[in-house]
Amino acid sequence: MVYPAIGTTDHERRAALVGDYAQARREFSWEHARADLTGLPAGGLNIAFEAVDRHAAHPGRRNRTAVRVIDRDGSAQEMTYAELQHRSNRFANVLDALGVSAGQRVFTLLGPCPELYVTALGTLKARAVLSPLFSGFGPEPVRRRLELGDAAVLVTTAALFRRTVAPIRSELPGLRHILIVGEGVAGEQSFDELLAAAGVDHIIAPTDPEDPALLHFTSGTTGTPKGALHVHDAVVAHDATARAVLGLRPDDTYWCTADPGWVTGISYGVIAPLVVGATLVADSRDFDVRRWYQVLADQRVTV
Amino acid sequence: MSAGPQEAARHDLSALRVIASVGEPLNGEVVVWANATLGRPVHDTWWQTETGAIMIANFAGSEIRPGSMGRPVPGVEAGLLAQGRDGRAHVGHDGHVTVLEGATQGELALRTGWPSMFRGYLAEPERYAACFADGWYLTGDVVRRDEDGWYRFVGRADDVIKSAGHLVGPFEVESTLMRHPAVAEVGVIGVPDATAGEVVKAFVTLRAGTEPTARLNRELLTFARHELGAVAPRSIAFAPALPHTRSGKVMRRLLRARELGLPEGDLSTLENAAAVEVVVS
Numbered sequence: 001m002v003y004p005a006i007g008t009t010d011h012e013r014r015a016a017l018v019g020d021y022a023q024a025r026r027e028f029s030w031e032h033a034r035a036d037l038t039g040l041p042a043g044g045l046n047i048a049f050e051a052v053d054r055h056a057a058h059p060g061r062r063n064r065t066a067v068r069v070i071d072r073d074g075s076a077q078e079m080t081y082a083e084l085q086h087r088s089n090r091f092a093n094v095l096d097a098l099g100v101s102a103g104q105r106v107f108t109l110l111g112p113c114p115e116l117y118v119t120a121l122g123t124l125k126a127r128a129v130l131s132p133l134f135s136g137f138g139p140e141p142v143r144r145r146l147e148l149g150d151a152a153v154l155v156t157t158a159a160l161f162r163r164t165v166a167p168i169r170s171e172l173p174g175l176r177h178i179l180i181v182g183e184g185v186a187g188e189q190s191f192d193e194l195l196a197a198a199g200v201d202h203i204i205a206p207t208d209p210e211d212p213a214l215l216h217f218t219s220g221t222t223g224t225p226k227g228a229l230h231v232h233d234a235v236v237a238h239d240a241t242a243r244a245v246l247g248l249r250p251d252d253t254y255w256c257t258a259d260p261g262w263v264t265g266i267s268y269g270v271i272a273p274l275v276v277g278a279t280l281v282a283d284s285r286d287f288d289v290r291r292w293y294q295v296l297a298d299q300r301v302t303v
Numbered sequence: 304m305s306a307g308p309q310e311a312a313r314h315d316l317s318a319l320r321v322i323a324s325v326g327e328p329l330n331g332e333v334v335v336w337a338n339a340t341l342g343r344p345v346h347d348t349w350w351q352t353e354t355g356a357i358m359i360a361n362f363a364g365s366e367i368r369p370g371s372m373g374r375p376v377p378g379v380e381a382g383l384l385a386q387g388r389d390g391r392a393h394v395g396h397d398g399h400v401t402v403l404e405g406a407t408q409g410e411l412a413l414r415t416g417w418p419s420m421f422r423g424y425l426a427e428p429e430r431y432a433a434c435f436a437d438g439w440y441l442t443g444d445v446v447r448r449d450e451d452g453w454y455r456f457v458g459r460a461d462d463v464i465k466s467a468g469h470l471v472g473p474f475e476v477e478s479t480l481m482r483h484p485a486v487a488e489v490g491v492i493g494v495p496d497a498t499a500g501e502v503v504k505a506f507v508t509l510r511a512g513t514e515p516t517a518r519l520n521r522e523l524l525t526f527a528r529h530e531l532g533a534v535a536p537r538s539i540a541f542a543p544a545l546p547h548t549r550s551g552k553v554m555r556r557l558l559r560a561r562e563l564g565l566p567e568g569d570l571s572t573l574e575n576a577a578a579v580e581v582v583v584s
Contacts, residue, residue: 003331003369006344016364021374028377030418134549141571148425209418215425218352225571227425230355237356237419241376245348247321247363262549263352264325267419293314300318303363 017244024244033240037275046207047235048088048124051274053204056085061250061277067117070283070295077114081277084117087195089202091122094194098153098177102127102205103212105149108260109133109142109156109164112269112282115181115191116260119155120270124213125204128152129229131215134261135160141225143168145217146175148227153177158185209233216263234267235275242272246303250277255301257283257292278303308340319343321363325350327552328456330478331370347372349456351442353434355419359454370478371453372446379417382439383409383448390460392441400437410460411446412439445472462555464493466501471534473503473555479530480505480539483523485513490545490553491536494562505536506558508545515541546573 013019038054040046055061062082069077079087100106106123108130110116123130131149133142142164146154151174156165158180165178179191214230242248246268256269260282273280281299285291295301322337322345329347338344349359349372359381361373375381385401387393392400392410403409413420415438424431434441445457457463457472464471473491480489488508493501507523509515520539527535546554560567 003335006334006338006367006369008364008366012364016362018362018365018377021362021365025377030378033378034418136549137571144571210422212422214355216352226427226430228352228355228421229423229425230419231422234355234419237378237417240378241357241360244376245346245357245360245362246323252320253318258325259549263355267356268325289310293310293316296316296319297314302318303321303323 016247028240030236030240034236037236037239040204040207042204042206044207044211045209045232045235046124046127046204047213047232047238047271047275048121049204049207050235050239051124051271052081052085052088052121055081055274055277064250064277065279066274067114068279068281068299069112069114070281070285070299072285079114079117084121084274086200087114087118088121088125089200090195090198091118092125092202092204093198094179095122095126095128095153097194097198100126100128100152100177103129104152105129105131105215106153106155107131107133107146107149107151109135109137109154109160110181110260111135112260112284113157113181115155117270118195119191120260120266121274124232125202127205127207127211129212129215130266131217131227132261132266133217134259135164136259137164137261139164139167143171145225145227146172148217148225149215151175153179155179155181155191157181158183161185161188207232214266216266218263235271238267238272239275242268242276246272248273248276248278248303252276252278252302253281253300254278254303255281255283255295255299257287311340316341321346323348323360323363325357328372328474329370330481332478332481334367334369344369349373349444349454353421353440354413354417354442355421356417358413358417368453371449371455373454374452375454380414381454382412382414383407383446384412384439384441386410386445386460390445390463391443392436392439392460394436398437400439406448406450408445408447408457411442411444411454413442414438415440462492462559464491464501464503466493466496466503466534467499469534471503476503476505476527476531476534476536477553480507480523480527480536482530483526485509485519486523487511488545488553490555490558492555492559492562494559496537502537503534504562505539506542506545507539508542548573 018024066081066084067079106128178188181191184190213232217225254273258264324345334345344367346361348357350357359372361367383403384392447455476491477489487510490506494504496502546557
């Protein structure tokens, strides 16, 4: 059965980027889309610069809330674009100090928490490759992906470490650094202490748009896991589709319900809303219908 | 949807301007439900980990066709390729593919060169190379395009069911059964059959308060036959839950493996291990 089409008002259509499909296709080019981004002062294109630094440098946007994470107790933790810039700078400096070089892999095993965003953007600033893992994975899929991805660094929490990483720790000799967010774990390094000790200034080194940036594992509904590698130039498509498909604008409050351990949770949960300059909302609690509606209503979510 | 419209009505959702969905293709039912219940329709989209960004979409502020994944994003050229006997795009000895025109069905392919295209599978260059032919990225999804250029998901090229000469997309069968008021969720697979090659089998979970009776089973079979004709399921099994990937897709591969006693392969993305046991018992 075919349901009837759902139309739009003239007003909505005029406000939309793809109000007239044929015209939008005709006028679009990736070069134009690329020109909507700023580009690195030192040359090239870096996802984290487009997502954070260029907004933090803008007087009207630097104090806008970039990230609002709703905690398990219902309270919220916020970071402005300026704060996110400083904290991700610090994390990029942590990676430099640990000897992590461009192209090496930094894995996250984290639910939505402020440190997830700091790690993701700091990793991209250091030109290392970000590879997110779903925090609900058991030890074996985590071991397999860390091994396939030749992980140099893993960022996780004490609880997830004990449940998921401790049983496989001895099987991962190549994993040089495990950074623990919050309450510590004996024998592993503290994310919070390293971050506090690191400098707040970081200049992103020249980044070729074709430099690797993201590693996403996929197994989907068929076959064995594969590590799909993406480059910094991908941000051109994240920006273009966020605006054309989602209609995302800087004044939006945006909630992507996908977990940041999956490709959607990074591409459309972290990168796309920040590149556009919106406020992203994340909920660290498990799914519950009533709470889901409550977040939509209380946070005045627009997209 | 299972919580009903009362729950939505208790909350002020007036700020909401756009709702979009990725992952599993949306049944038209969900789009229409959201429009009635949340006050906004859902904009369905299509992409894969490999494409790095949304490639086909019902655009914000533009017309929505419920049940359709939409039209290609500006800057993206989509094509439908003629399929070979294995269901995948046919690549000739000269390396060329056959691009189909107009309203038709084939394997969805994308012209290479968009910025978020994946640049490799880690340590698997051959697997990467096998994803491309003749300047196209082959998605592995079978898709139908209508005369207006809108795309509809049919199924994965390799889980298309071949039954008595018909190519049956499991998603289409699932979408149809979903429209029955007693049905909450459906997973459809092909089961080997001596005469038909394969026959269609559906695993169905029911909405709360509905009893899995033999009478309802017959009613669903009749309903499906009426709606789908020759590609309707031959049998329906009720299950308390279905196995999902963590991104929400029904794991047909696992339903099939369990049904036929085949190796289960990589289960690391399985969301609800218990559901698997339940279906089989």
